[in-house]
Amino acid sequence: MQIHAVSQGESLYSIGKRYGVSWEEIAEVNEIGNSEALAIGQALVIPSDGNMYTVQPGDSLYSIAQRNGMTITQLANRNNISISAPLSVGQRLYIPSAPKRNVETLLYVEPRTPVSEAMITETARRVGDLTYLAMFSYQVKRDGTLDAPSTANLTQLAADAGALNAMVISNLENFAFSAELARDVFLSTGVQDLLFTEILEIAGRVGYRDIHFDFELLFPEDRALYNAFLRRARDRFHAAGLTLSTALAPKTSDVRTGIYGAHDYKAHGEIVDFVSLMTYEWGYTYSEPQAVSPLPQVEQVVKYAVQEIPRSKIFLGQNLYGYDWQEPYPPQGGQPAKAVSPKQATELAVAQRARIEYDSTAQAPHFSYYDASGARHEVWFEDARSIQAKFDLLKKYRLRGMMYWKLGLAFPQNWALLESNFNIVKK
Structure with a gap:
């Protein structure tokens, strides 16, 4: 796959001709309904051999070539540049297709009651690209019992596609994460024993293979209590042949205070089978406009x-x-x-005739527009360039895989590039 940013006057037809593919193929992979509607600066995935890499700070021809199993000469020749030519941050280099690396994927799904047909359809579309489908969430109650989400046939769809079902356990109470609820659970081994027994019963009945704790916004002083809780959970679930995983808040040091203080990276790395880093929400509902997952901040985590x-x-x-x-x-x-999906954001830019800009530092697209009342809007979202930057980061640090929050937000380019970059592990 290659990535192309639309310039003034370009059409799907002219872009397809440039890359030697039909405009229909480009429209299909990007799920573009109106072939005449493109925004300047819009990123398109081009279904062709190889892919494009965006040069990052600190990159060199040597480091890029080494990561992609090439010599400097091969890389320079394929891009028609001199071996001695300096690279510029944001410069695009063509990387020929290389053997794909095996990775695992985990996608959260948050069904409502009743589960919509649209969610069932979207789950069926995506489970082939998943190692785990994570059902969010079973909410712990203070007595150790669980409030279960509606699941319809989602877990069966995953199992039929060879994806493992993960049972997400959260400390949500009244639509918010509750530190008080979590502390009640941590302080009572009797409540924990009841909780673990109920989890095992549901896991056996439904077919969950991983138990995934997403306990957030805990009291920082409960750090040791949470670690002890996870050790007891591990012993019960491993004995039953299940794996244990956790979601971790984005930290760049061992901060022991504040809303992330109870998340102990080192202890989780020792106790559980895998972790999901929640490397997003720098830009959030109540923030100033900015990238949701800017690459430099993500890399620091x-x-x-x-x-x-x-x-x-x-x-x-x-x-x-x-x-x-x-x-x-x-x-x-x-x-x-x-909140807008990447597909919705792109369609909004087209409708508003907005030019999509790309922040080469944050590695994120954005645009602005004025609504009918004259109010100014600023939109930051994800596109093919930003997700490829994350895939390159995963490769650079040799991580286990990608976790996605969440199903139901259309981002067709992600799935096309995921398949282009990796072989998805099935267990």
Whole structure:
């Protein structure tokens, strides 16, 4: 696969002619309904051999060639540049197809009651690209019992496609993560025993193979209690032939205070079978407009994680959404940002005739527009370039795989590039 940014005056037909593929193929892989509607700056996945790499700070021909199993001469010749030519950050280099690396994938699904036909259809479309389908979430109650989500036939769809079902256990209470609820569970081995017994019963009945704890916004002083809880859980679940995993907040050092303090990277790396790094939400509902998962910040989390956790246990988290902020922005008392899928964001840019810009530092696309009332909006989202940058990061640090939050937010380019970059492990 290659990635092309649309220039003024280009059409799917002219772009296809440039790359030697039909415009229909480009429209299909990018799920473009109106072939005449493109935005300047819009990224397109081109279904052709090889892919394009965006030069990052610190890159050299040598380092890029080495990561892709090539010599400097081969890389320079394929891009018609001199071996001695300096590279510029943001420069695009063509990388011929190379043997794919095996990776695992985990996708959260958050079904509502009743489970919609659209979610069932989308699950059926995506399970072939998954190692794990993670059902979010079974909510712990203070007595150790669980509130179960509606699942319809989603777990069966995953099993039929060879994807393992993961049972996500959360400390959500009244639609918010509760540190008090988690502490009640941590302080009572009786409550824990009841919880573990119920988890095992449900896992056996439904067919869950991994138990995934997503306990967030804990009291920082409960760090040791959470670790002890996970050790007891591991012993029960391993004895039953199940794996144990956790979601980890994005940290760049062993901070023991604040809302992330209870998440102990080193302990989780020792206790559980794998972790999912929640490397997103720098830009969020109540923030100033900015990238949701800017690459430099994501990489800082990864750098810290690999110091504390075996690389073979780390899933890199990736958002399948962006945000549309309206002035005045939330910090100044404005409305919260509206979540948009990458496909919705692109279609919005087309409808508003907005030029899509690309921030080469954050590795994220964005655009602005004015609505019918004259209010200015700023949209940051994900596209083929930004997800390829994350795939390159995964390769650079030799991580176990990718975790996605969440199903139902259309991002067709992600799935096309995922298949182009990797072989998805099935167990």
